[in-house]
Amino acid sequence: VHQALQKLSPELREAVILRDLQDMDYRDIAGALKVPEGTVKSRINRGRAELARLLQRTYRQVM
């Protein structure tokens, strides 16, 4: 998971980490990253999906 997080783009990675690992709400993340709240939600969704695809690809390669 750490390696997959490192492969994410910085924008998606910081949004995902702040939401799912630091448990911050969307408004605080938007304030910390200085972007609109809608952008934060979009980045979180895309980051989660990208992380899942990367992990699935890795899982297939290992199997």
Place this chain on the structure above:
Amino acid sequence: MPGETKHGVECSQFEALLSEAIDGQLSGARKQSFEAHARVCAVCGPLIADALAGQQWLKSLEEVEPPAQLLHNILASTSGISSARLRATTPERRAAGIGERVRQWWDSFVTPTAAFVRQPRFVMSFGMVFFSFSLILSSAGVKPSDVASINLRPSALKRTYYTTQGKVVKFYENIRFVYEIESRVREFKKSTTPAEPGPAKPTQNRKTNDTSGQPDQKQERNYSQEANQPVLAGLPAGAPIAPLLRDEVEKLPPDVTVTTNRRFV
């Protein structure tokens, strides 16, 4: 397809609602239209599964304790303070000695402040402050050599005080504006004095040369006349006459002209 509307929800709106759906905050008609769009749209449908899977992966991570020196290492790499000095301020290394406390205070307060001040972005600010001070001092006439030669003895300070006070008073009194105002006031006083009624004092008690403070009186003496020139004297009509002289006066014609060679003094 992005921007395509299916069941009342566009793909861009679906992405915005996805976070709320994963957090379980979506309900009612919005939830129904969201789920309907996810069933129909080929792009947005797999997105829910991927996002949920990614969230589960992240939630499965165990929380680890950060290293003790993590904060110091971050500060050392970002602020430029040496990590050895930062390590000296850690709680387990504190000592009870006064010298050690002073050194800790110095390391915890002065050193970071000095490192903060030494940043290149403040160079121009300090330069401007120095330039401003030097400009103010030079315009005020202060020279570094004057500052070095200041005598701080009490008598010298007292003498300096009185000398400066005398200069200020002299300067004030010499100001042209003050001088003009004073001269205007003097002229005004001079012009208003004749209008005031003076005291009715007998003039024979006064010295004839002393005319100060009095308006210019009409000169009745004719200085241009010669010593042997006859002077005409007349008695004005209605003038008061002594009772003993009244009979003599009535014998005379009404207008009497007296010719004399004596000079009136």
